[in-house]
């Protein structure tokens with residue numbers, strides 16, 4: 001093992017030929033400036049600035065597609081205002097919770113309370129008790145708590161909107177302190193489905209973030225690349241190639257940054273001194289493979305079973321119909337000792353797998369025999385799907 005490491009160090013050196021500071025390309029890095037979000041920053045700041053004087057503004061709901069800078073802008077503006085309020089002597093604190101990662105109601109409310117300074121055990125209390133302690137602590141403190149709840153659509157789908165309902169009404173229980181909520185979501189439909197009272201209170205102010213175009217992504221990448229790469233290790237042409245690929249796939253800055261980072265890592269692995277367009281192409285394939293693997297690994301059991309049967313049939317005869325998939329799925333589920341889902345549910349699962357880009361389901365009319373779906377799997381992702389389904393046997 002140590003020879004392998006020695007050999008690698010000898011080959012690549014301890015100083016990277018490609019990266020000067022790779023942290024700058026990590027997803028949680030927050031840059032000092034956020035180009036092309038000046039309007040959104042100004043609007044949010046203008047709305048929130050009253051908190052620096054201790055006045056509670058209305059709650060805000062931010063939505064827009066993934067990687068459009070929602071989290072970065074919200075955290076940036078709140079951080080700046082908290083810094084400002086310290087010099088003005090206003091009592092202001094903030095909390096940030098990604099409710100996709102911090103997943104249960106207990107953990108979300110405990111995390112908010114902890115960021116106010118409370119000690120909350122990781123388990124063992126009732127949710128209502130944690131909530132009560134949070135309210136008491138707020139009351140004793142007498143300030144403004146700005147709470148950013150990120151990816152709330154994931155949370156609400158899993159846990160319902162009880163906690164949001166409580167939080168949007170929390171100010172009715174408080175006299176000396178106030179809470180301001182900033183909710184963030186990728187899913188516009190989710191907003192439509194919220195309890196109307198939660199929606200009207202959380203979305204007192206709504207902001208929509210548009211996707212970036214190729215030119216905007218270029219500026220964002222260029223700004224990061226200047227800090228991240230050794231001078232001369234990446235050209236403007238390669239950066240604009242990354243921007244063009246990411247813009248084609250709905251203008252997601254996270255995806256564009258990932259592409260740049262992974263391209264740099266591939267160049268480094270190949271012991272190159274410069275990142276090329278070819279490295280970006282390879283990075284794009286590597287990221288897609290990783291995405292497929294991750295998506296499949298996290299599917300619930302029955303979705304995995306359905307996907308497995310689709311794969312088997314497609315491998316044998318090129319495509320599968322809904323009926324064939326259902327029969328094969330029922331047999332497999334019974335064989336493994338599970339109660340099979342209904343045909344309707346399996347059809348829904350097939351549509352979901354299609355939406356996730358794991359299968360291609362095309363409706364075909366078979367004349368008197370009615371319509372069915374012709375399901376295929378893109379050959380370049382088959383191997384990854386199979387790999388991720390290995391635990392099914």
Ligand SMILES: Nc1ncnc2c1ncn2[C@@H]1O[C@H](COP(=O)(O)OP(=O)(O)OP(=O)(O)O)[C@@H](O)[C@H]1O
Pocket residue numbers: 026027028029030031033034035036037064065066067068069070071072073185186220253254257
């Ligand atoms: N205008 C910008 N300038 C510089 N970096 C940006 C900009 N917009 C986004 N980014 C970067 O892109 C990445 C994704 O941004 P962010 O997390 O804010 O997106 P998001 O809209 O919240 O996405 P999601 O909904 O998937 O969380 C982050 O690394 C962020 O720093």
